[in-house]
Amino acid sequence: MHVSHLTLHNFRSYETLDVELEPGATAFIGRNGQGKTNLIEAIDYLSRLSSHRVAADAPLVRAGTDQAMVRAAVVRDGRTAVLEIELNPGRANRARINRSPLPRPRDLIGVMRTVVFAPDDLTLVKGDPSDRRKFLDDLLVLRTPRLAGVRSDYDRILRQRNSLLKTAGHARGDSRETALSTLAVWDGQLAQVGSQLLAARLGLVEDLRPYVGKAYEAVARGASREDAEIDYKPSFELPVEAADLETRLLAELEARRRDELDRGISLVGPHRDELLLSLGNADLRLPVKGYASHGESWSFALALRLASYDLLRADGDDPILVLDDVFAELDAERRAQLAELVADAEQVLVTAAVAADVPEALRGTRFIVADGRVRRDE
Numbered sequence: 001m002h003v004s005h006l007t008l009h010n011f012r013s014y015e016t017l018d019v020e021l022e023p024g025a026t027a028f029i030g031r032n033g034q035g036k037t038n039l040i041e042a043i044d045y046l047s048r049l050s051s052h053r054v055a056a057d058a059p060l061v062r063a064g065t066d067q068a069m070v071r072a073a074v075v076r077d078g079r080t081a082v083l084e085i086e087l088n089p090g091r092a093n094r095a096r097i098n099r100s101p102l103p104r105p106r107d108l109i110g111v112m113r114t115v116v117f118a119p120d121d122l123t124l125v126k127g128d129p130s131d132r133r134k135f136l137d138d139l140l141v142l143r144t145p146r147l148a149g150v151r152s153d154y155d156r157i158l159r160q161r162n163s164l165l166k167t168a169g170h171a172r173g174d175s176r177e178t179a180l181s182t183l184a185v186w187d188g189q190l191a192q193v194g195s196q197l198l199a200a201r202l203g204l205v206e207d208l209r210p211y212v213g214k215a216y217e218a219v220a221r222g223a224s225r226e227d228a229e230i231d232y233k234p235s236f237e238l239p240v241e242a243a244d245l246e247t248r249l250l251a252e253l254e255a256r257r258r259d260e261l262d263r264g265i266s267l268v269g270p271h272r273d274e275l276l277l278s279l280g281n282a283d284l285r286l287p288v289k290g291y292a293s294h295g296e297s298w299s300f301a302l303a304l305r306l307a308s309y310d311l312l313r314a315d316g317d318d319p320i321l322v323l324d325d326v327f328a329e330l331d332a333e334r335r336a337q338l339a340e341l342v343a344d345a346e347q348v349l350v351t352a353a354v355a356a357d358v359p360e361a362l363r364g365t366r367f368i369v370a371d372g373r374v375r376r377d378e
């Protein structure tokens with residue numbers, strides 16, 4: 001798929017922007033702070049309803065205004081759909097496809113699929129387990145949009161259960177009894193929705209694993225495809241049968257009840273799981289976090305993104321690939337290597353401060369970004 005037209009109103013630094021895009025490689029070149037990332041952030045937002053830079057919507061709306069709009073014409077298999085999101089911080093956002101309002105904005109997720117490489121990707125490797133869980137969940141939802149509902153239901157149940165655990169932990173007598181019986185209801189819901197999320201993540205890691213090894217071999221000098229591994233580490237021992245996940249999770253919640261009441265937080269479930277990343281061979285395998293060199297960590301982060309791209313592509317449709325300011329981080333050989341790997345994507349959008357940072361293989365259409373304007377460099 002590819003974006004053929006992008007329109008912004010009051011999004012980040014842009015008051016208005018209208019730009020025609022083409023398939024193949026497109027580079028946005030401009031000095032720091034001119035709005036290159038803002039532009040591709042808009043495309044990514046439309047795809048996932050989440051930004052790769054901020055958790056809340058407010059910074060996405062141009063300072064001094066209270067509403068932003070992103071609209072993109074997306075071409076898939078020769079057919080064009082116009083996707084639109086209106087951002088109203090503090091109020092409900094609104095989404096439309098071909099001008100028809102969608103019942104919920106989240107129905108837009110996954111209609112357009114993007115994979116973004118950004119300098120912040122190093123946090124996939126060096127950051128907290130929550131960064132890796134987010135990586136998995138973002139990819140899950142792009143592959144299977146209906147899981148956006150499961151993911152947000154799980155977050156809501158967890159918040160409510162945690163707040164009940166805090167109350168119940170301090171309560172005495174009748175009010176404790178009432179809190180504990182309400183807790184049983186939340187346990188049931190957490191186990192039901194949590195087991196769906198867990199099963200989906202386990203499936204995703206299985207699907208992604210071979211692509212990670214292959215991608216690491218491609219981006220790390222002298223590596224073989226057995227070097228990089230990913231494993232899912234759940235917060236409790238999994239049952240042999242996948243069908244028993246929900247009952248096992250429920251039993252674990254009951255077993256940890258006293259601990260949970262003491263600490264006032266939920267101690268088991270997918271929110272406590274970890275995606276383990278390791279490097280090595282049969283003789284010595286070490287976790288990436290805390291052991292890998294800077295270069296190896298970077299290669300692993302790139303491999304995770306590249307593997308996501310390959311997996312989405314194997315699902316049957318080329319996602320839009322975005323390389324946000326990543327070439328400045330790589331030496332000339334690895335720039336060329338990465339460029340070659342992605343050069344045949346249906347659409348690659350690249351941002352760079354200077355044209356010389358964009359590898360030869362990605363010299364497609366070029367735009368100059370300056371002073372809030374984007375103009376084609378003829």
Ligand SMILES: Nc1ncnc2c1ncn2[C@@H]1O[C@H](COP(=O)(O)OP(=O)(O)OP(=O)(O)O)[C@@H](O)[C@H]1O
Nearest residue numbers: 012013032033034035036037038059060061062063
């Ligand atoms: N909500 C907003 N309202 C107005 N301006 C904003 C808003 N959010 C960000 N900006 C401005 O946008 C600019 C940053 O743009 P962007 O991140 O796209 O830069 P860039 O061209 O990618 O730069 P770099 O090469 O440094 O990454 C900053 O000057 C910032 O002040």
